[in-house]
Every structure is written in structure tokens, then in C-alpha cells.
Amino acid sequence: MNWDNQRCLLTGASGGIGQALATALAEKGVSLILVGRNSMKLHELAGRLPGEHDVICADLSCVRERTALVTKVAELGGLTMLVNNAGVSHLSMLEDTSSTTIESLIETNLVAPMLLTQALLPLLQQDKPTQIVNIGSAFGSIGFAGQSAYCASKFGLRGFTESLMRELADSNIRVSYLAPRATATAINSELANAMNEALGNQVDMPSVVAQHFIELLEGGQSRAFIGFPERLFVKINGAFPSLVDKALLKKLPIIKRFIAPTFQEKRL
Numbered sequence: 001m002n003w004d005n006q007r008c009l010l011t012g013a014s015g016g017i018g019q020a021l022a023t024a025l026a027e028k029g030v031s032l033i034l035v036g037r038n039s040m041k042l043h044e045l046a047g048r049l050p051g052e053h054d055v056i057c058a059d060l061s062c063v064r065e066r067t068a069l070v071t072k073v074a075e076l077g078g079l080t081m082l083v084n085n086a087g088v089s090h091l092s093m094l095e096d097t098s099s100t101t102i103e104s105l106i107e108t109n110l111v112a113p114m115l116l117t118q119a120l121l122p123l124l125q126q127d128k129p130t131q132i133v134n135i136g137s138a139f140g141s142i143g144f145a146g147q148s149a150y151c152a153s154k155f156g157l158r159g160f161t162e163s164l165m166r167e168l169a170d171s172n173i174r175v176s177y178l179a180p181r182a183t184a185t186a187i188n189s190e191l192a193n194a195m196n197e198a199l200g201n202q203v204d205m206p207s208v209v210a211q212h213f214i215e216l217l218e219g220g221q222s223r224a225f226i227g228f229p230e231r232l233f234v235k236i237n238g239a240f241p242s243l244v245d246k247a248l249l250k251k252l253p254i255i256k257r258f259i260a261p262t263f264q265e266k267r268l
């Protein structure tokens, strides 16, 4: 990986993982286009990073704002790197999840990165190697009770990444996928944090994700799954899913205790 003259558009830059990725990239000398909806947070971040960076505010789930973003990127002279990191999550049993929540989660986590990538492909400078990195999740490989919409979106993102990676394999664009496990950021509600603790799930700091992100780029890896035993579960779930079905069945009462009191009440 040659870090010279890199220009990266980073979505979700104002979030926990986004800020850590922005810091790691800026420290490598990368010039960033920081994207999110919160102008104040993005400008504050730009101000404390080393180097010169641009800020573009856009709600990625809005077609008009996405189109305006692409126009501004063209005016800024294109990119050498795109990191699709913006995302939202939601914890509830499917029965308790509104159709609006399902639609907006799939829109933000899957449809928006696909359409943004498609629109930005012509702006990725292909005279030298360029990068697209999609930030997935361990839940993009392991279906988890209470997270069906989130898992569906991240399974979709993983499929999109793999497909695009193979579609562009003979080009100068390298496509890769980084799957964090639970990470200490605002995406996790207090309930999610309490549930993670009860389930014995390890929680990483965002800086750990940033470190793996840099290793993925520098090592030229196509895929990386952060953390043990999550990395092993991803492999077992792929090869022998019924083993993981059994292991997760034991966790179901704990998950329901946290996220489905109404669900349980209805069945008493």
C-alpha cells in the first residue's frame, strides 16, 4: 500500500469507528472527505486531524443528498479510496420491528453503500491502484436473534462486496470487507451493552477496528474478521451452521430477556 497522494471519502466519519478510521488514515497522510449528517461533529473532527480535509454533509439514505454528494466529490477532483462505514443498528424481535425501521435500516446499511459506490466508480482514479472498503460486521456472517434486519443488511453488504470484488478483479480497483465484532460506540444502546455483557461478548475499542483496517489495506487482504472467537464462529457457521444453531439456542433466553419483554408477555 502506497500512502502517497491518497484521497479518501469516508462515510460515517462522525461516528465512533468513523473517527478512529479518520484518525488512522490522516496519520498516514491521507486527505479525507468526511461524510455524515452532523456538520458540527464533522468540522470539529476535521479541525483536530493532522492535514487538510473536506467535510460534506449528506443523509446517505436520501437520493437527492447522495447525488449532491457525488457532484461535490467530482468538483473536488475525485478519489483514490472509498470507505463505506456509515450504518445504523436495531435490536428487536422481528414481530416487534416496524416496517419503517426495517426499510430505513436496509436503505442505510445496504442500498445506500451500493448506490454510492456505483455513482462514485467513475470518480475513482484508476490510473493507479484504488480501494473500496466496506465496513460489515460479524453479524454479516452469523444470523443473530433479535437483529434480523441488521443481519440481513450486513449479509447483503458482504455479498455485494464479494461480488464487486470479483467483478473488478481485473481492474485497478481493490474491493475489501472488514467485519468488526461488538465495538464501544454510540451505535450500541444501553440495552445492547447490557445484553452484550450478559452474553459474555467481547467489546473492542474503535482504535482496534482502525488498527485492523490499516492492516487490511497494508496487507492487501480482501476480507478480515476481527476478534476471537467471532472469527472462528464465522468459519463454523459457514461450514456447519447447525452447530452454531445449537450454541445460539442456549443464548436465546438471555437475548429475549433483554429485548423481548413484550414478546414474552404476549406468550404467557
Ligand SMILES: NC(=O)c1ccc[n+]([C@@H]2O[C@H](COP(=O)([O-])OP(=O)(O)OC[C@H]3O[C@@H](n4cnc5c(N)ncnc54)[C@H](OP(=O)(O)O)[C@@H]3O)[C@@H](O)[C@H]2O)c1
Binding pocket: 011, 012, 013, 014, 015, 016, 017, 018, 035, 036, 037, 038, 041, 058, 059, 060, 061, 085, 086, 087, 088, 089, 108, 135, 136, 137, 138, 179, 180, 181, 182, 183, 184, 185, 186, 187, 188
Ligand atoms: N459498534 C459496533 O458494535 C459495530 C460492530 C460491527 C460493525 N459495526 C459497523 O461499523 C460501522 C460504524 O458504526 P459505529 O459503531 O461507528 O456507529 P456510530 O458511532 O453510531 O456511527 C454511525 C455513523 O454512521 C452515520 N450515519 C448513520 N446513518 C446515516 C445516514 N442516513 N446518512 C449519513 N450518515 C449516516 C452516522 O452519522 P451521523 O453523525 O450523521 O449520525 C455516524 O457517523 C457501521 O456500519 C456498523 O454497522 C459496528
